[in-house]
Amino acid sequence: MKAIGFIFARGGSKGLPRKNVKLLGGKPLIAHAVEQALASTHINRVIVSTEDEEIARVAREYGAETPFMRPAELATDAAPERLAWRHAVEYLRANDPDGDFDVFVSVPAVAPLRSPEDIDACVNKLVSTDADTVFTVVKTTRSPFFNMVTLDAQANVRIAVPLDSTITRRQDAPSCWDITPLCYASRPDSILKYDTLFGGVVKAVEVPVERAFDIDTPWDFRLTELIYNDLHKRQAMEKP
Numbered sequence: 001m002k003a004i005g006f007i008f009a010r011g012g013s014k015g016l017p018r019k020n021v022k023l024l025g026g027k028p029l030i031a032h033a034v035e036q037a038l039a040s041t042h043i044n045r046v047i048v049s050t051e052d053e054e055i056a057r058v059a060r061e062y063g064a065e066t067p068f069m070r071p072a073e074l075a076t077d078a079a080p081e082r083l084a085w086r087h088a089v090e091y092l093r094a095n096d097p098d099g100d101f102d103v104f105v106s107v108p109a110v111a112p113l114r115s116p117e118d119i120d121a122c123v124n125k126l127v128s129t130d131a132d133t134v135f136t137v138v139k140t141t142r143s144p145f146f147n148m149v150t151l152d153a154q155a156n157v158r159i160a161v162p163l164d165s166t167i168t169r170r171q172d173a174p175s176c177w178d179i180t181p182l183c184y185a186s187r188p189d190s191i192l193k194y195d196t197l198f199g200g201v202v203k204a205v206e207v208p209v210e211r212a213f214d215i216d217t218p219w220d221f222r223l224t225e226l227i228y229n230d231l232h233k234r235q236a237m238e239k240p
């Protein structure tokens with residue numbers, strides 16, 4: 001079974017400018033993702049899709065390959081990331097001796113607290129089931145059936161997804177999971193066939209809340225950094 005790791009990293013991130021090369025623990029975010037992907041038992045090759053020369057250079061420094069630059073039209077704010085996934089699969093099929101790979105694994109730079117085990121778990125679930133795609137999720141305490149709301153144009157509040165029965169305790173609401181982007185594993189053919197992540201059979205791997213960090217904003221980065229530094233301080237204290 002041939003699996004290739006990918007990191008899709010645009011230079012023009014808006015929520016947190018230059019996010020992919022921002023330093024966490026002295027190392028660029030994208031470097032964490034490259035190293036975690038290479039530490040997975042299934043991946044020995046990581047390819048970065050970017051339109052940005054600095055991101056490409058940093059990724060190569062940490063062991064990733066950049067066989068192509070992402071076309072600018074696939075790196076705009078509005079371009080769906082899925083089109084960049086397709087471009088990568090099509091590029092490899094047309095140009096790479098290993099282009100007939102079996103498992104496409106996306107390891108986003110925005111989730112540096114992942115463990116390589118999370119990547120292994122997604123790949124294992126993909127290849128041992130009929131899934132087209134497997135991604136990581138985390139159990140959420142927020143619920144669109146209980147404590148998430150919408151505001152209309154008059155700022156009137158409504159429950160996001162009304163249920164027939166009235167729920168008065170969070171525990172009685174149907175369980176919900178957040179997609180947390182530690183890893184997405186997919187069959188390359190499914191990426192070409194389906195327009196969205198939800199096409200075909202989709203399964204999930206549940207990960208613990210301690211690793212489920214997704215950096216979109218400066219606040220997300222701050223929280224992730226606090227937890228990262230705390231973890232490393234504890235690990236250093238535990239060493240004999």
Ligand SMILES: CC(=O)N[C@H]1[C@H]([C@H](O)[C@H](O)CO)O[C@](O)(C(=O)O)C[C@@H]1O
Binds near residue numbers: 179180181197214216
């Ligand atoms: C593979 C994919 O489509 N990734 C997209 C993710 C996931 O949809 C989200 O993390 C799931 O929770 O959302 C973005 O980061 C976002 O606009 O916030 C854009 C990114 O391209």
